[in-house]
Amino acid sequence: SFKRQESAFRNRVVAPEAGQFHLYVSHACPWAHRTLIVRALLGLEAAISWSTVHPLMLNDGWVFDPEDPSFPSDDPIHGERFLRDLYVRADPRFTGRVTVPMLWDRHADVLVNNESTDIIRMMATEFAPLGHGQLDLYPEPLRPQIDAAMDRFYTPINNGVYRCGFARTEPAYREAHDELFAALDEWDSVLANRPFLCGDSLTIADVALYPTLIRFDPVYYVHFKTAKKHVYEYPNLWAFVRRIHALPGVAETVHFDHIRTHYFASHRQLNPRGFVPDGPDMDVLLLG
Secondary structure, three states: OOOOOOOOOEOOOOOOOOOOEEEEEOOOOHHHHHHHHHHHHOOOOOOEEEEEOOOOOEOOEOEOOOOOOOOOOOOOOOOOOEHHHHHHHHOOOOOOOOOOOEEEEOOOOEEEEOOHHHHHHHHHHOOHHHOOOOOOOOOHHHHHHHHHHHHHHHHHHHOHHHHHHOOOOHHHHHHHHHHHHHHHHHHHHHOOOOOEOOEOOOOHHHHHHHHHHHHHHHHHHHHOOOOOOOHHHOHHHHHHHHHHHOOOOOHHHOOHHHHHHHHHHHOOOOOOOOOOOOOOOHHHHHHO
């Protein structure tokens, strides 16, 4: 069975200043994608800067490649070539897995946090006053319900697609596959009676589920062998995806070229030739 490593940097931000923090992301990564969506929804573009790594991740892990005209990427703070160098800069003894997103404090020059759930919660609370102030994505009365929802779909859906794709035995794959589609059925039923996962209001729970669902049909369906059913065949889940995608600023955070290139070309154990398919046409599905 596929086991995901725990995030190593879990510090909390209190009273941030505009321009103090920088997000290192990958446009391909669903966990990093969450942070860019919350940043856009809360109007934090001027408060938090960001940069992306190259979508291709091979033996050297995540890299910056400012020379690639198709996927330009760089480290604007230290000019590093590899993301791992930033982890070592933050902790010379670090030997763990190098992941995105990373929240970097420019003032203290330290890596503060690399856990996406922590980051979006902090953005929705501590960073929110630096934005437009028109949305509360983590309202206090709903926090237990939001946290419970995120916990409930994390293992079977967010991590479930990876548990399918990277399973090393047939029983492990079957277990993950069955749990994934049972959870998709469950949340499709939930969304039959409400527009968002926790009721009538958009929350970070919706943001946490959307990046997995938007990647499902173009990538996971084939690449991770989750081909029992397309997300667009679930009427309520697909309406939910389209509802989130249509929110101001969200569509601009979706980069299907990065997504397809990363998954199909990076995971050579699953796709030895590294060929990257073009379809499906997500614009037709999302806007049609």
